[in-house]
Amino acid sequence: MNMTTANTARLLITCEDKPGIVQAVSSFLYHQGANITALDQYATEAQGGRYFMRVEFELENLQSRKETLLQTFSQNVAERYEMHWRLAFVSDLKKVGILVSKVDHALLELLWRHARGGLACQITQVVSNHEDLRSAVENFGIPFHVVPVNKENKREAYAKIDELVQGDDLLVLARYMQILDEEFVSKWEMKIINIHHSFLPAFVGANPYKQAHEKGVKLIGATAHYVTADLDQGPIIEQDVERVSHDFTVEQLRELGQDVERNVLARAVKWHLEDRIIVDGNKTVVFQ
Amino acid sequence: MNMTTANTARLLITCEDKPGIVQAVSSFLYHQGANITALDQYATEAQGGRYFMRVEFELENLQSRKETLLQTFSQNVAERYEMHWRLAFVSDLKKVGILVSKVDHALLELLWRHARGGLACQITQVVSNHEDLRSAVENFGIPFHVVPVNKENKREAYAKIDELVQGDDLLVLARYMQILDEEFVSKWEMKIINIHHSFLPAFVGANPYKQAHEKGVKLIGATAHYVTADLDQGPIIEQDVERVSHDFTVEQLRELGQDVERNVLARAVKWHLEDRIIVDGNKTVVFQ
Amino acid sequence: MNMTTANTARLLITCEDKPGIVQAVSSFLYHQGANITALDQYATEAQGGRYFMRVEFELENLQSRKETLLQTFSQNVAERYEMHWRLAFVSDLKKVGILVSKVDHALLELLWRHARGGLACQITQVVSNHEDLRSAVENFGIPFHVVPVNKENKREAYAKIDELVQGDDLLVLARYMQILDEEFVSKWEMKIINIHHSFLPAFVGANPYKQAHEKGVKLIGATAHYVTADLDQGPIIEQDVERVSHDFTVEQLRELGQDVERNVLARAVKWHLEDRIIVDGNKTVVFQ
Amino acid sequence: MNMTTANTARLLITCEDKPGIVQAVSSFLYHQGANITALDQYATEAQGGRYFMRVEFELENLQSRKETLLQTFSQNVAERYEMHWRLAFVSDLKKVGILVSKVDHALLELLWRHARGGLACQITQVVSNHEDLRSAVENFGIPFHVVPVNKENKREAYAKIDELVQGDDLLVLARYMQILDEEFVSKWEMKIINIHHSFLPAFVGANPYKQAHEKGVKLIGATAHYVTADLDQGPIIEQDVERVSHDFTVEQLRELGQDVERNVLARAVKWHLEDRIIVDGNKTVVFQ
Structure with missing residues (x-):
C-alpha cells in the first residue's frame, strides 16, 4: 500500500x-x-x-x-x-465474489483485468453451478467452488452460496444463468451487479440473439445493473451497443454481443469499486 | 440530367x-x-x-x-x-411526400438535406394536421397542405391525404403524431418510413423520454422503419444511439434524442432513395 | 427573460x-x-x-x-x-458574429439550431468574403456583410471586419477559408472558434479528403478549437469521427466529413455559450 | 475439420x-x-x-x-x-507468429480470442526481445522464444527471428517495440500487421499519450496496418477511437488507449485470416 x-x-x-x-x-x-x-x-x-x-x-x-x-x-x-x-x-480493498455458469467471456474479462491491475479489489472466489470453468479460474490462483442448483435444492443451494460469500462486499453475476433465490436477493440487494444483453427494441424470453436476428436489429448491446427483486430491472449502471447488419448470423451476433457484455460489465464493476455510483431509487448517479 | x-x-x-x-x-x-x-x-x-x-x-x-x-x-x-x-x-427521381405534425426537427433535416443536394428525390409536398409549420415549409418552395384529423373525420381525412399523395412513391412520417388509418396503411404498406425514439430497454406508452429519465438509461436512440399494420413494429431500416448520463434533464434527453432521430431518419430515407433496401419478411436487407 | x-x-x-x-x-x-x-x-x-x-x-x-x-x-x-x-x-446573452466563405453546412447548422432555440446567444451578423450565402442568411433575418479579402487589401479588410464585429463576444469561423490577419488574431485570441477536418493520421495541406482517400483511412473526423497565432493548433474544444470504408469516394468522404464538422462545431459553440470551457495554456477544461 | x-x-x-x-x-x-x-x-x-x-x-x-x-x-x-x-x-489454417516486447495487452487479447475459438489460425509461437511474458504465453501452451535485439546484433537477431518464423504465413507485432531490420521487412512486406496508437491530430515521437494529454485531445485511438519499409505508414487495415476528457491522466489515457489497441488489432488480424483484405497500393480494400 x-x-x-x-x-x-x-x-x-x-x-x-x-x-x-x-x-x-x-x-x-x-x-x-x-x-x-x-x-x-x-x-x-x-x-x-x-x-x-x-x-x-x-x-x-x-x-x-x-x-x-x-x-x-x-x-x-x-x-x-x-x-x-x-x-x-481506498486502502480497504473491496472483496468481490463472482458467480458464473458455463460461458466464460464475462468472467475472463474480469479475471484478466484484475490480473493486470485494472480492478482495485480482491477477488475472493468464483462460484459456479457447473464444473466447466474450474481450470480457467484456478489458473489465476483464485478459489473455485461448485454449488449445483436445481428446483429441489434451490433454498439450500443459495444458503450454501450465501455462506461462501459471507465476507464479500460485492457479487458479480458474470453470466450466471440461474434465477436467484428471493431471500438471497433481498439480503444482497444493490450489492450484486448483473450483465445482460440489450437491444432496441427489447426482446424478452429465450434466445434473444435469435429474436434480434429475426427482427433485423441494426444495433446490439448490453446493460449492467444492480440486482433487485424485480429481475433484470434493477438500476442501470452502464450500457453500450455495437452496430450490426443484415448479414450477421445469430452466432456472429452472439459473439459481438459477448464483446459488448464484457466491456460493459468491466466498466460497471470498476465504477462500483471506485465508489462512483450512488443509487437513487430506481436509477443510478454515476460520477465519472 | x-x-x-x-x-x-x-x-x-x-x-x-x-x-x-x-x-x-x-x-x-x-x-x-x-x-x-x-x-x-x-x-x-x-x-x-x-x-x-x-x-x-x-x-x-x-x-x-x-x-x-x-x-x-x-x-x-x-x-x-x-x-x-x-x-x-436513376433518372426517374422518386416523388416523396412528408407527413408532419408540430415538431419540426425531422422535417427540417430532410428539407435542408434536400436543398443541399443530399437527397436524390422530388419532395412533392408536406402534409400536416396543424398549421404551425407552414412558413417553415413554404420557405423551401414546397407546397404545404393541412388536413386536420380527429376521431370523427379519420376515414375522410385519410381519404383526403391519400388523394393528395396519389402520385408519390414514398411517404415519410417526420414525427407525424397520428395513428394512421388502417386502410391507408394497408394501401401504402412498405412505402411509408417512420422514425421513433428507442431505448435500451424499451419504454412503451406516453412520454418515453420521461420514462427513460426515470429509469436512468445511459443510451438514448432512434429507429427508422417501414410502416406495417403492426404499429411501430415494421421492418427496421436504421438505428442509432447517443450516450447520456444521470444529469440529463428530460428536456435535454428529448433534445439529444431529436438529434439522433433526424440523423437516423435522413439515412433511412437516403438508402431507400438509392434503392439499397430490400424487405425480407419482417426485416430489411440494406446494401450499403 | x-x-x-x-x-x-x-x-x-x-x-x-x-x-x-x-x-x-x-x-x-x-x-x-x-x-x-x-x-x-x-x-x-x-x-x-x-x-x-x-x-x-x-x-x-x-x-x-x-x-x-x-x-x-x-x-x-x-x-x-x-x-x-x-x-x-445567464441573462447577458452573448453576441456572436459568424465568418463564412462559400460552403454553407457549418453556417446553416448554427443558424438552424439558433432558430430552434438550441443556442443561447444573439447572432449579430454573418460576414463573408463572398456574396453566395446572402439569401440563405437573410432568410433567417440576420444581417449579412461582404468583406472581400485578397493579398493586397488584407490589412484593411480585417480592419473593416474588426469594426463590424466590435460589439461581439465570440466569433465563429464556420468554414471561413481565409488565413486571418495576425493583428486581428492577436486581438481576438481565444475568442474565435474554428472548425476543421481531422483524420488519423493527420494530413497537412490542400484537399485533405483526397489525401485521406488515397491513404485509405477508416475514420474521418473534425476538430473544433480556439484560434491562436499558431494556425489550426489552438486549444481543442471538441472532436468526433465517423467510420468510412474503401468504397467511399472523395465526394462521399467530404459529405460525411461535413456532417461531422457541423455537429462538432455546434457542440463547441454551445459549450462556450454555456460558460463550460476554461482554457488552460494549450488545452481546454470542458465541464460538461 | x-x-x-x-x-x-x-x-x-x-x-x-x-x-x-x-x-x-x-x-x-x-x-x-x-x-x-x-x-x-x-x-x-x-x-x-x-x-x-x-x-x-x-x-x-x-x-x-x-x-x-x-x-x-x-x-x-x-x-x-x-x-x-x-x-x-479455409481448411488450410494460416500459421501466425507473434512478436512482442514487454507490454502484454495486445498479445493477451490475441491469445485469449484464439483460445476461445475466435481466430481461425494456428499460433505457432511468440517471439520476444525480453523474458517477461514467457509464463503468460506458455500458459496457453504456445512456444515462447527470446531473441534479444540491440544495435550491435540487429542483423543477426533478425536472421534468427526470420529462421524461427520461416513457416509462418503472417507475423503480428503486438506492441513489439523494436524498429525492424530493413532486410527483414522487405522479405515480409505486407505479411506483417502492426498496431499503434493514433490521435487527432497525430503526435510523432516518444511518449505519445503524454503529448496527447498536453494537447488536450478529446479522442484517442489506434491504427492497425501492414508494415512496409516506411515505418508506421503502411496500408491501414482498421482504426478506432474512444472519447476522453480533460481529467484523464496520462496513465488513464494509456490504459484506455490499450483497450482500443487490442480491439483494433484483433479485428485486423481476424479480417486477414478470413481473407477479407486486398492491398491496393498504399491502401486496403476490406470486404466485410
Missing part, C-alpha cells in the same frame, strides 16, 4: 437538497486538513430535490484517524442535513 | 437461393453491354435459403432501351429463377 | 491549487444566499497543480446585486487565492 | 476493370458446380479503374480438386483478364 492510497478516502452523500451543503462538507474537510482531489455533485431539481455528492480527498495519517473522522463528520455535518452517507477508505 | 445519371440503373432481386444466379444476371448484363458498377448479394443460409441481390450498372442509351431491357430480363432471367425483382432508373 | 434565467450566474475560476478553495467559494455563495445548482472542479495534479472550478448558482434579485457581488467576491475570495475568474450572468 | 470448412474456399482477385469479369468468374464457378456464399467487389472508378473481387464458395470434394481448380481458373479466366489472384482454402 503506497502513501497516496493509505491517505485517500471517498465520501458519498445523499440527502435532501438544501442551501449550504457544499459549504458544510468542504469546511469540515478543510478544518481536518484534508485536500479535496475530486468533487462531484448532482441535484435532481434546481431547488428542493434530492442531492448527491462524491468527494475524494487526501488526509495525512488517515489510517490512525479513521474513527475520529467518522464520528466527527457524523455529529458535525451528517446529522444536521439528515444525510445518508458513507466514507470509503 | 447528366450522362451518368441518365445511363445508370439498379436491379434488385429476391428469390430462392439456387446455383447460377450471379452467373445468369451478370451474363445477361454483359451481353447487353452494361458495365456493373456495384454488386451486392446476401443469402440467408449457406444453401437453400432466400437470396437477395443489388446490381448497379451503366448502359449506353439506357433511356431508349428501358422497355426492351425490362422485357428481356423478365423473359431470359427472372422467370427461370422465379424472381421478385425491380429495375430502378 | 424568465425568473430562472434572470437569477442564474456562472462563476469560472482558475488558480493555483491550495487547500480551502471549495470551502472559500461555497461559503461565500452560502452567505450571499445563493443556491449552487452545479459545481465542477478539476486539478491538474493531486497536490500543487493548477485548479479550475465552475459553479452555477441561483440568487434572488441577482439583476440588482451584480455590482456588489462582483466586488465582494473579488475582495473576499479572489484576491486571497490570486484567482483568474469571471462571473457570467 | 467439418464438412463446410473442408469444402469452402475464397477467391481474391485484383485486375484492371473491364466488362465481363463478374460474368467470367461466376460462370467458371457455376460450371465447376460451386455455390457462391459471398461475393464482394469494388472498382476504384466507374470505368477504367482497378477492380477487386472476393468470392467465397462451397464446392463438393474440394480437397481432392484443389490442383485442378487452380489450374483451370488460371487458364480459363485469370490469364484473359491479367488478374493478380489467389485461392485460399
Whole structure:
C-alpha cells in the first residue's frame, strides 16, 4: 500500500437538497486538513430535490484517524442535513465474489483485468453451478467452488452460496444463468451487479440473439445493473451497443454481443469499486 | 440530367437461393453491354435459403432501351429463377411526400438535406394536421397542405391525404403524431418510413423520454422503419444511439434524442432513395 | 427573460491549487444566499497543480446585486487565492458574429439550431468574403456583410471586419477559408472558434479528403478549437469521427466529413455559450 | 475439420476493370458446380479503374480438386483478364507468429480470442526481445522464444527471428517495440500487421499519450496496418477511437488507449485470416 492510497478516502452523500451543503462538507474537510482531489455533485431539481455528492480527498495519517473522522463528520455535518452517507477508505480493498455458469467471456474479462491491475479489489472466489470453468479460474490462483442448483435444492443451494460469500462486499453475476433465490436477493440487494444483453427494441424470453436476428436489429448491446427483486430491472449502471447488419448470423451476433457484455460489465464493476455510483431509487448517479 | 445519371440503373432481386444466379444476371448484363458498377448479394443460409441481390450498372442509351431491357430480363432471367425483382432508373427521381405534425426537427433535416443536394428525390409536398409549420415549409418552395384529423373525420381525412399523395412513391412520417388509418396503411404498406425514439430497454406508452429519465438509461436512440399494420413494429431500416448520463434533464434527453432521430431518419430515407433496401419478411436487407 | 434565467450566474475560476478553495467559494455563495445548482472542479495534479472550478448558482434579485457581488467576491475570495475568474450572468446573452466563405453546412447548422432555440446567444451578423450565402442568411433575418479579402487589401479588410464585429463576444469561423490577419488574431485570441477536418493520421495541406482517400483511412473526423497565432493548433474544444470504408469516394468522404464538422462545431459553440470551457495554456477544461 | 470448412474456399482477385469479369468468374464457378456464399467487389472508378473481387464458395470434394481448380481458373479466366489472384482454402489454417516486447495487452487479447475459438489460425509461437511474458504465453501452451535485439546484433537477431518464423504465413507485432531490420521487412512486406496508437491530430515521437494529454485531445485511438519499409505508414487495415476528457491522466489515457489497441488489432488480424483484405497500393480494400 503506497502513501497516496493509505491517505485517500471517498465520501458519498445523499440527502435532501438544501442551501449550504457544499459549504458544510468542504469546511469540515478543510478544518481536518484534508485536500479535496475530486468533487462531484448532482441535484435532481434546481431547488428542493434530492442531492448527491462524491468527494475524494487526501488526509495525512488517515489510517490512525479513521474513527475520529467518522464520528466527527457524523455529529458535525451528517446529522444536521439528515444525510445518508458513507466514507470509503481506498486502502480497504473491496472483496468481490463472482458467480458464473458455463460461458466464460464475462468472467475472463474480469479475471484478466484484475490480473493486470485494472480492478482495485480482491477477488475472493468464483462460484459456479457447473464444473466447466474450474481450470480457467484456478489458473489465476483464485478459489473455485461448485454449488449445483436445481428446483429441489434451490433454498439450500443459495444458503450454501450465501455462506461462501459471507465476507464479500460485492457479487458479480458474470453470466450466471440461474434465477436467484428471493431471500438471497433481498439480503444482497444493490450489492450484486448483473450483465445482460440489450437491444432496441427489447426482446424478452429465450434466445434473444435469435429474436434480434429475426427482427433485423441494426444495433446490439448490453446493460449492467444492480440486482433487485424485480429481475433484470434493477438500476442501470452502464450500457453500450455495437452496430450490426443484415448479414450477421445469430452466432456472429452472439459473439459481438459477448464483446459488448464484457466491456460493459468491466466498466460497471470498476465504477462500483471506485465508489462512483450512488443509487437513487430506481436509477443510478454515476460520477465519472 | 447528366450522362451518368441518365445511363445508370439498379436491379434488385429476391428469390430462392439456387446455383447460377450471379452467373445468369451478370451474363445477361454483359451481353447487353452494361458495365456493373456495384454488386451486392446476401443469402440467408449457406444453401437453400432466400437470396437477395443489388446490381448497379451503366448502359449506353439506357433511356431508349428501358422497355426492351425490362422485357428481356423478365423473359431470359427472372422467370427461370422465379424472381421478385425491380429495375430502378436513376433518372426517374422518386416523388416523396412528408407527413408532419408540430415538431419540426425531422422535417427540417430532410428539407435542408434536400436543398443541399443530399437527397436524390422530388419532395412533392408536406402534409400536416396543424398549421404551425407552414412558413417553415413554404420557405423551401414546397407546397404545404393541412388536413386536420380527429376521431370523427379519420376515414375522410385519410381519404383526403391519400388523394393528395396519389402520385408519390414514398411517404415519410417526420414525427407525424397520428395513428394512421388502417386502410391507408394497408394501401401504402412498405412505402411509408417512420422514425421513433428507442431505448435500451424499451419504454412503451406516453412520454418515453420521461420514462427513460426515470429509469436512468445511459443510451438514448432512434429507429427508422417501414410502416406495417403492426404499429411501430415494421421492418427496421436504421438505428442509432447517443450516450447520456444521470444529469440529463428530460428536456435535454428529448433534445439529444431529436438529434439522433433526424440523423437516423435522413439515412433511412437516403438508402431507400438509392434503392439499397430490400424487405425480407419482417426485416430489411440494406446494401450499403 | 424568465425568473430562472434572470437569477442564474456562472462563476469560472482558475488558480493555483491550495487547500480551502471549495470551502472559500461555497461559503461565500452560502452567505450571499445563493443556491449552487452545479459545481465542477478539476486539478491538474493531486497536490500543487493548477485548479479550475465552475459553479452555477441561483440568487434572488441577482439583476440588482451584480455590482456588489462582483466586488465582494473579488475582495473576499479572489484576491486571497490570486484567482483568474469571471462571473457570467445567464441573462447577458452573448453576441456572436459568424465568418463564412462559400460552403454553407457549418453556417446553416448554427443558424438552424439558433432558430430552434438550441443556442443561447444573439447572432449579430454573418460576414463573408463572398456574396453566395446572402439569401440563405437573410432568410433567417440576420444581417449579412461582404468583406472581400485578397493579398493586397488584407490589412484593411480585417480592419473593416474588426469594426463590424466590435460589439461581439465570440466569433465563429464556420468554414471561413481565409488565413486571418495576425493583428486581428492577436486581438481576438481565444475568442474565435474554428472548425476543421481531422483524420488519423493527420494530413497537412490542400484537399485533405483526397489525401485521406488515397491513404485509405477508416475514420474521418473534425476538430473544433480556439484560434491562436499558431494556425489550426489552438486549444481543442471538441472532436468526433465517423467510420468510412474503401468504397467511399472523395465526394462521399467530404459529405460525411461535413456532417461531422457541423455537429462538432455546434457542440463547441454551445459549450462556450454555456460558460463550460476554461482554457488552460494549450488545452481546454470542458465541464460538461 | 467439418464438412463446410473442408469444402469452402475464397477467391481474391485484383485486375484492371473491364466488362465481363463478374460474368467470367461466376460462370467458371457455376460450371465447376460451386455455390457462391459471398461475393464482394469494388472498382476504384466507374470505368477504367482497378477492380477487386472476393468470392467465397462451397464446392463438393474440394480437397481432392484443389490442383485442378487452380489450374483451370488460371487458364480459363485469370490469364484473359491479367488478374493478380489467389485461392485460399479455409481448411488450410494460416500459421501466425507473434512478436512482442514487454507490454502484454495486445498479445493477451490475441491469445485469449484464439483460445476461445475466435481466430481461425494456428499460433505457432511468440517471439520476444525480453523474458517477461514467457509464463503468460506458455500458459496457453504456445512456444515462447527470446531473441534479444540491440544495435550491435540487429542483423543477426533478425536472421534468427526470420529462421524461427520461416513457416509462418503472417507475423503480428503486438506492441513489439523494436524498429525492424530493413532486410527483414522487405522479405515480409505486407505479411506483417502492426498496431499503434493514433490521435487527432497525430503526435510523432516518444511518449505519445503524454503529448496527447498536453494537447488536450478529446479522442484517442489506434491504427492497425501492414508494415512496409516506411515505418508506421503502411496500408491501414482498421482504426478506432474512444472519447476522453480533460481529467484523464496520462496513465488513464494509456490504459484506455490499450483497450482500443487490442480491439483494433484483433479485428485486423481476424479480417486477414478470413481473407477479407486486398492491398491496393498504399491502401486496403476490406470486404466485410
